[in-house]
Amino acid sequence: MRKTILALGLAASLSAFSLTASAANAQNTTDYIMCxxxxxxxxxxxxxxxxxxxxxxxxxxxxxxxxxxxxxxxxxxxxxxxxxxxxxxxxxxxxxxxxxxxxxxxxxxxxxLGTTRVYVLGEIKRPGLYELEKSHKVIDALAKAEGFTEKSGKKNVFLVRAGSIEVEKLNINNFLTKGDQKGNVVLNEGDCLYLTSNHKVVFSKDIMPFLSAAYYVSEIKNDNN
The missing domain is CATH 3.30.1950.10 (wza like domain)
Structure with missing residues (x-):
């Protein structure tokens, strides 16, 4: 019951584009996955x-x-x-x-706490490279990027693991509406989440240009620090 209430709350926040990172990170510290x-x-x-x-x-x-x-x-x-x-x-x-x-x-x-850097791209309010601390799951990354756009397909969030071109399809809508954790997986350093409006993704066309641009922006920021 508690998970369902939490999931519904997150769903409402994401739909209104106002979910904060702190809300997504709210979890028992005993569940912290080391990184x-x-x-x-x-x-x-x-x-x-x-x-x-x-x-x-x-x-x-x-x-x-x-x-x-x-x-x-x-x-x-x-x-x-x-x-x-x-x-x-x-x-x-x-x-x-x-x-x-x-x-x-x-x-x-x-x-x-260590941080995990992940990309959140496509139909998301603020696409980019984000550092996740404490909790490193899909919902935390979406929260960092400030939630879905009106065109986001919540049933088809695409995950590309670092160093791979294999695309995994996640249904985050089940988490938001039912508290189903199956799609809310742990993300690793360099993983990429990509959201579309048409439920289709082509790695070379849709993801690689974003990754390349985000990489160069990250390098520039690191050089300036």
């Missing part, structure tokens, strides 16, 4: 040599999720965070460390 750039405080109780040094801030913690989605640890090597919540990541650490330690007790905190 590259996350800075972690990891404490393995009784083993200071395996823990984040006391007093370490977000700028000098040894445990930072790399662009490939992995974190490197002594003894156990790389651990992949892709698709994991903090609790799931902690459980995997405990399992991996248990091969070397007796009943390891571990805590994990995210000291600084």
């Amino acid at each position: 590259p750039g996350d800075v972690l405080q990891v404490i393995v109780y009784g083993h200071e040599d395996l823990s984040t040094p006391m007093g370490s801030g977000a700028t000098n913690s040894p445990y930072v999720v790399r662009p490939d989605g992995k974190v490197s640890f002594p003894l156990i090597g790389d651990v992949d965070v892709t698709g994991k919540t903090v609790a799931q990541f902690r459980e995997e650490l405990a399992s991996r460390f248990s091969q070397y330690l007796v009943t390891p007790s571990i805590s994990v905190n995210v000291m600084k």
Whole structure:
């Protein structure tokens, strides 16, 4: 019931073109999906040599999720965070460390959230490149771009994963009207969402020109910072 009410609220906001990023990001922090750039405080109780040094801030913690989605640890090597919540990541650490330690007790905190950069293009109020923090799902990206235009096809939101030319069709209307999470997938660095009015998309014609332009704008902004 709660999900349905939330979805209907989001639908109304998007239709009125006034959905804010903070509304889209409203979720329980225990559901946070970890991503590259996350800075972690990891404490393995009784083993200071395996823990984040006391007093370490977000700028000098040894445990930072790399662009490939992995974190490197002594003894156990790389651990992949892709698709994991903090609790799931902690459980995997405990399992991996248990091969070397007796009943390891571990805590994990995210000291600084990483961001995921995604493109939102086509029939959207503000097409462009956006950074998502805390929550990295389709609805968050649409919120950053300030919602649909009058021509947007909500049943056919096209997703192109970074480095791929395969186009996946998502039905975000089911999320907005029924709370169905199937189409509200997690986005990764460099992914592209494309909205049309005619429910058709040709990668080379519709998406590549936008990606190229957005890339150059991003490079110019980075050079000027």
